[in-house]
Amino acid sequence: MSRAKVLLVEDDWEWINGLKMYFAGESVFEIVSCVDNREACMAALEQISVDVVLMDIILGDANSSGLDATLDIAHKYPSVKVIMVSSLDNDDEVFNEAFLSGAYDFVYKDEFEQIPAVIAGAMNDQGTKYGPRLRKLVFDKKKKLLTPYDIVLLKLTVEGKTQQEIADMNSVSLSAVKKHVGRILDKFDWQRSTRELADKCHKWGLLE
Incomplete structure (x- = not known):
């Protein structure tokens, strides 16, 4: 060989x-x-x-x-x-x-x-x-960290939507989206950008 x-x-x-x-x-x-x-x-x-x-x-x-x-x-x-x-x-x-x-x-x-x-x-x-x-x-173990809304939010982030666009689409305030994003980042002990975490979760298959 x-x-x-x-x-x-x-x-x-x-x-x-x-x-x-x-x-x-x-x-x-x-x-x-x-x-x-x-x-x-x-x-x-x-x-x-x-x-x-x-x-x-x-x-x-x-x-x-x-x-x-x-x-x-x-x-x-x-x-x-x-x-x-x-x-x-x-x-x-x-x-x-x-x-x-x-x-x-x-x-x-x-x-x-x-x-x-x-x-x-x-x-x-x-x-x-x-x-x-x-x-x-x-x-x-990582899949259990995500709620259905976490998955929706991360999917929209992967698609390139801004937090303001996500807030408008879900009829919530921008601050509510920011707080929710913060909770997701804390779950993963993530120090980098939300987009990077969303892309990684997508590639891991966690958003399916």
Whole structure:
């Protein structure tokens, strides 16, 4: 079997160089490109064909992360397997969101020697030790956070409606919509824009 073509998304270039040196000549895979942010990752996928993306969870951009990029890949390039790589070992929410966003598997940086075996499993479509069951558990947990009106509001946000337009459509005040949006953001402990949360919930399938 030919070697898997891997795109590495990581903002620590010292770690990148170390990984490339360690796996030079590896029979299972070859790293064909390295980028350090979400936008560069998506641009690279438009230019080159890869089988696997090794994705660091924490990237340098405060407004974007490996989780966001993973969700983008799952929707635009569903045949590409994303394997999360991180030094985090005590953040269950991040771990769970990785799988909800479409990650195939997860490797800790201090266990990087496992990468060839995980990539081989991805190429053979082997089930992971986490698999769809964990994804469903996380999906169900987040789905329960949303009321029917939350879903309507987020759908309208995805469609590009402003909060004033949403207020007019529902015959309520703008302040009422703002308060409701605030409650939704609090449920998800969300610090970024409402549109970004709405888009993410849409891609997760929570608005169906």
